[in-house]
Amino acid sequence: MSLPASISNADQEWWRRAVVYQIYPRSFADSNGDGIGDINGIRSRLSYLAALGVDAIWVNPWYPSPMKDAGYDVSDYRAIEPVFGTMAEAEAMIAEAHAVGIRVILDIVPNHTSDQHPWFQAALAAGPGSAERERFVFRAGRGAGGELPPNDWMSEFGGPAWTRVTEADGRPGQWYLRLFAPEQPDVNWDHPDIREEFTESLRFWFDRGVDGFRIDVAHGLVKDAGLVDIDGLPFPLPDDTPEHIEHPHWDQPGVHEIFRSWREVADAYDPPRVFCGEIWVGRDHRLTAYLRPDELHTAFNFNFLMAPWLAGPMRETITSTLAAHATVGAPATWVLGNHDVCRPVSRYARPQELVSPGFPHLQAYLDLPADLAVGRRRARAAALLSLALPGGAYVFAGEELGLAEVEDIPLAARQDPIVAGTGGENLGRDGCRVPLPWTASGDSYGFGPEGGAAPWLPQPADWGASAVAVQEADTDSTLALYRQALAVRAGHPALGDGDLSWVEAGEHALAFRRDPGFGCWVNFGPEPLALPQGAEVVLASGELVAGELPADTAAWLRF
Numbered sequence: 061m062s063l064p065a066s067i068s069n070a071d072q073e074w075w076r077r078a079v080v081y082q083i084y085p086r087s088f089a090d091s092n093g094d095g096i097g098d099i100n101g102i103r104s105r106l107s108y109l110a111a112l113g114v115d116a117i118w119v120n121p122w123y124p125s126p127m128k129d130a131g132y133d134v135s136d137y138r139a140i141e142p143v144f145g146t147m148a149e150a151e152a153m154i155a156e157a158h159a160v161g162i163r164v165i166l167d168i169v170p171n172h173t174s175d176q177h178p179w180f181q182a183a184l185a186a187g188p189g190s191a192e193r194e195r196f197v198f199r200a201g202r203g204a205g206g207e208l209p210p211n212d213w214m215s216e217f218g219g220p221a222w223t224r225v226t227e228a229d230g231r232p233g234q235w236y237l238r239l240f241a242p243e244q245p246d247v248n249w250d251h252p253d254i255r256e257e258f259t260e261s262l263r264f265w266f267d268r269g270v271d272g273f274r275i276d277v278a279h280g281l282v283k284d285a286g287l288v289d290i291d292g293l294p295f296p297l298p299d300d301t302p303e304h305i306e307h308p309h310w311d312q313p314g315v316h317e318i319f320r321s322w323r324e325v326a327d328a329y330d331p332p333r334v335f336c337g338e339i340w341v342g343r344d345h346r347l348t349a350y351l352r353p354d355e356l357h358t359a360f361n362f363n364f365l366m367a368p369w370l371a372g373p374m375r376e377t378i379t380s381t382l383a384a385h386a387t388v389g390a391p392a393t394w395v396l397g398n399h400d401v402c403r404p405v406s407r408y409a410r411p412q413e414l415v416s417p418g419f420p421h422l423q424a425y426l427d428l429p430a431d432l433a434v435g436r437r438r439a440r441a442a443a444l445l446s447l448a449l450p451g452g453a454y455v456f457a458g459e460e461l462g463l464a465e466v467e468d469i470p471l472a473a474r475q476d477p478i479v480a481g482t483g484g485e486n487l488g489r490d491g492c493r494v495p496l497p498w499t500a501s502g503d504s505y506g507f508g509p510e511g512g513a514a515p516w517l518p519q520p521a522d523w524g525a526s527a528v529a530v531q532e533a534d535t536d537s538t539l540a541l542y543r544q545a546l547a548v549r550a551g552h553p554a555l556g557d558g559d560l561s562w563v564e565a566g567e568h569a570l571a572f573r574r575d576p577g578f579g580c581w582v583n584f585g586p587e588p589l590a591l592p593q594g595a596e597v598v599l600a601s602g603e604l605v606a607g608e609l610p611a612d613t614a615a616w617l618r619f
C-alpha cells in the first residue's frame with residue numbers, strides 16, 4: 061500500500077495560501093437516508109475532495125442544536141448533533157481527512173447560544189437579578205410597565221433584537237438580547253464563565269486534531285456597556301466615519317482582546333491552530349485590525365464577494381484589500397459565496413450596473429432579470445481570478461459545479477428563520493443550501509441513498525444536469541475547470557501567498573502578473589481582449605476566439 065498524501069506538520073504557514081472548501085453538512089451528502097447530510101456522508105466524499113485538490117475543509121456547525129438557525133443555535137459546544145452522527149464518526153472524519161492531505165476547520169459560534177443551552181435554561185429559571193442571568197444580556201424593558209424593548213437595536217433576522225420572557229410568577233418580565241433569532245440569546249462576554257467556556261471548547265476540538273476555527277459573527281461579541289441606542293447610525297459605518305465613532309454592537313474595540321487570548325490558545329499547539337473570522341465591517345482597515353500578528357490569521361473578504369462583476373469595482377476592491385492586508389502582514393482571502401448569500405452564478409447573471417451594494421441575499425436580486433448562461437461564464441472567470449490572486453481562497457460546496465441559486469423554493473418549504481422573522485418578505489438563504497447533486501438521476505440525485513427520505517430542501521428538476529458524475533465525464537465542465545485550476549495552483553511557485561503587479565489592459569479588463577512567469581487576464585467587457593505577445597495559455601474559463609479572450613472570460617498565462 062502506498063502512503064497517503066498526508067499533511068505535513070512542518071508546513072506551518074499552510075493557511076497563507078490554502079484553498080478551503082466549505083461544507084454545509086446538512087446539504088453535502090446523506091449517508092443514512094433521513095434526508096439530511098451527515099458526517100458519514102462527508103467521510104464518503106473525502107476522495108472526491110482530495111481529487112478536487114483542496115487544502116482544507118471548513119465544516120459549518122455540527123454540534124447539538126434545536127436547528128432554529130441550521131446549527132448556529134448551539135446547545136452544547138463539545139458534542140456532536142445526533143442527526144449528523146457521533147463523536148467517534150467525527151474523530152474518524154478528522155483522521156481520514158488528514159490521511160488524504162486535507163485539514164479540518166470547524167465553526168465556533170461565540171456570539172450566542174441556543175435558548176436550549178443549559179445556561180440559558182438556568183437563566184430563565186433563576187429569575188431577574190440572579191447570577192445565572194449575568195451570562196446573557198437581560199434587562200428591564202422601557203415604558204411604564206416595561207412593555208417596550210430596552211433599546212432600539214434590531215435583529216439581523218427582522219424585528220427588534222429583544223425578546224421578553226415570562227417570569228416564574230407567570231407575568232411578563234425581563235427582556236433578553238438576541239441579535240439573530242429569538243432562540244439565539246447573545247451571551248455576555250464580560251462574564252468569566254463565557255470566556256472560559258469558549259477557550260475550553262477551542263481546546264476540546266484542538267485536542268482532537270482540528271486544525272482551526274471559522275469564527276461566527278466575530279465582530280459582534282462585545283456590546284457597548286451602556287447598551288446605548290443606535291439612533292439611526294448605519295452599519296457598516298461609511299468610509300469617512302471619524303475614528304472615535306463606534307457602533308454600539310458591531311466591531312466594538314473590546315473584541316480584539318478576546319481574539320488575542322484565543323490566539324494564545326491556538327499558538328500553544330504544535331502545529332499552531334488557525335482562525336478565520338466572519339467579520340462584516342466594510343472598511344478595510346477595520347477588517348485588518350483583526351489580523352494583527354497576535355489576533356486572527358485570516359478573515360473572509362466579503363468586500364470582494366460583494367463587488368459587482370465590473371472591472372473598475374473589482375480592481376478597486378482587490379487593490380484596497382491587498383494594501384490593507386499588507387499593513388498587518390496577513391494574507392487576503394478571496395470569497396465568492398457561502399451559505400448566507402445568493403450563489404455567484406445567480407448574482408453575476410443580473411445586470412451588474414443595477415445591482416445595489418449591500419448584503420448579497422437572494423432578495424436583493426429577485427427583481428432584476430437573470431441570464432444564467434452569462435452568470436455561469438462570469439462565475440467560471442471569477443473562479444480563475446480568485447484562485448490567481450495573492451493569498452488563500454474559499455470554495456463553497458457547489459461552486460465547483462457551477463450551481464445556481466434555487467430561487468423558486470416554495471415559501472412553505474423554506475427553513476431559514478429570516479423567512480419567518482420578516483413575515484415572508486425576505487426569502488432568506490435556503491436557495492444556496494439545496495442538497496448537492498452527485499448523480500444524473502435518482503431520488504435525490506445521489507445526495508442520499510435510493511429510497512431514502514426526501515432531502516430537507518427540495519432539489520430542482522434540472523439538478524441532475526449539474527451532478528458530479530455528469531461533470532466528471534465532461535472535460536469542459538466547471539468541475540473540470542476547478543480541478544485543473546487547483547492542480548496548477550498547487551504546483552505553481554507564483555500562486556498563493558505573495559504579491560502581484562497590474563498590467564494595463566484597458567477599461568474593461570483586469571490583468572496582472574505574478575513572479576515567476578504567471579499572468580491572469582480577465583475580460584469584463586463585451587469586446588474580445590487581445591492576450592500579450594509571447595504568453596502561453598495554461599488554462600482558460602472559456603474558449604478563446606481567434607486567439608483572443610471573449611467577454612466574461614479569464615485566462616491563466618505562462619510567460
Ligand code: GLC
Nearest residue numbers: 129132169240276277399400
Ligand atoms: C453567521 C452565519 C449565519 C448565521 C448567523 C447567526 O452570519 O454564517 O448562517 O445565521 O451567523 O449565527
Ligand code: CA
Nearest residue numbers: 090092096098
Ligand atoms: Ca443523514
